[in-house]
Amino acid sequence: MEDSKLTVRAVERALDIMLCFTGATDLSLTEIAARVGLHKSTVHRLLASLEGKGFVLRNPVSERYRLGYRIWELSANLSQSDDPAVVLLPEMEWLRDQLDETVSLYVRDGVERIRIQAVQSNQAVRRVAPVGVRLPLYVGASGKVLVAFAGPEVGEQVMAGAGWTAALQREAYAAQLEAVRELGYATSMEEREAGAAAVSAPIFDRDQQLVAALAVSGPSNRLTMEKMKEDAALIMQAAERMGKMFRG
Incomplete structure (x- = not known):
């Protein structure tokens, strides 16, 4: 039993290391340890x-690590037929061209x-949206969507989460969510x-299950x-x- 626990802990730690690269291209040993x-x-x-x-590669000169080619081998086997990031890209490009x-x-x-x-605007002054970024749910248009x-329990989880601050009023937030449901955006x-x-705006599949949130963003002086x-x-x-486009 003890050996099993040690093995699971080692796997969890290895996965934590892999997750470090969601926000960085390459990292040093010291940075990863921190x-x-x-x-x-x-x-x-x-x-x-x-x-x-093959999950990470080490640069022998700089002694920095980056993701290895084995990651791309695994990602090639993802089912693209149900991957919103792949399926919805043409429609996202169309919407970018319209707005x-x-x-x-x-x-x-x-x-x-x-x-x-993300599909970036072609304007010189634009909202840059890097893919893979994690953001809180309690602020932002897509977060509210x-x-x-989602189910009412999600709202409760958000308001009970560590990021929730006293400056955010539960009643006002609940009212915002109700307005979003009524307006549809x-x-x-x-x-x-x-x-x-x-x-x-929300994206629902054919069974009316929430798939994702579609968002258009830009400078506030232009996107009034x-x-x-x-x-x-x-x-x-x-x-x-x-x-x-989704079967549901």
């Missing part, structure tokens, strides 16, 4: 095992949202980032509240078309 909270000797042993299996603003796709993971796909159209104006605005309300109908129509 991120996972382990001694450098332990991290070094785990990295050696991961390197041996000339950055278009993003978010999914919920616990009390966070993850940007799984992912909470409003959500907006945000400089809620998470100064100078940025966004409007988002009036402009977002004007664009909302087009965004909701695009989201409805996207939902029909």
Whole structure:
């Protein structure tokens, strides 16, 4: 039993190391150890095992690590027929061309949202949306969509989460979610980032299960509240078309 626990702990630690690369291209041993909270000797042993299996690569000159080719081998076997990031990309590009603003796709993971796909605006001043970023659910248009159209327990989890602050009133937040459900879309104006605005609509599959949140974002001086309300109908129509691409 004890050996089994040690094995599971080693696997968890190795996975924690892999997850360090969701926000960085390459990392040093010291940086990885700091991120996972382990001694450098332990991290070094785990990295050696991961390197041996091809999951990480070590630059012998800089002594920095990056993801290995085995990751791409695994990702090649993902079922693209049900992957929103792949299936919805053409529609996202179409929407970007119509509105000339950055278009993003978010999914919920616990009390966070993850940007799984993005199509950048062609404008010189634009909202840059890197893929793979994790963001809180309690702020932002897409966050409100992912909470409003999920089960009521999700809202409770968000309000009980560590990121919730006293400045956020539960009653006001609940009222916002109700308004999102009634309108069918959500907006945000400089809620998470100064100078940025966004409007988002839910994507449901054919069984009316929430798949993702479709969001259009840009500078708040261009993407005004009036402009977002004007664009909302087009965004909701695009989201409805996207939902029909999923079997449910």
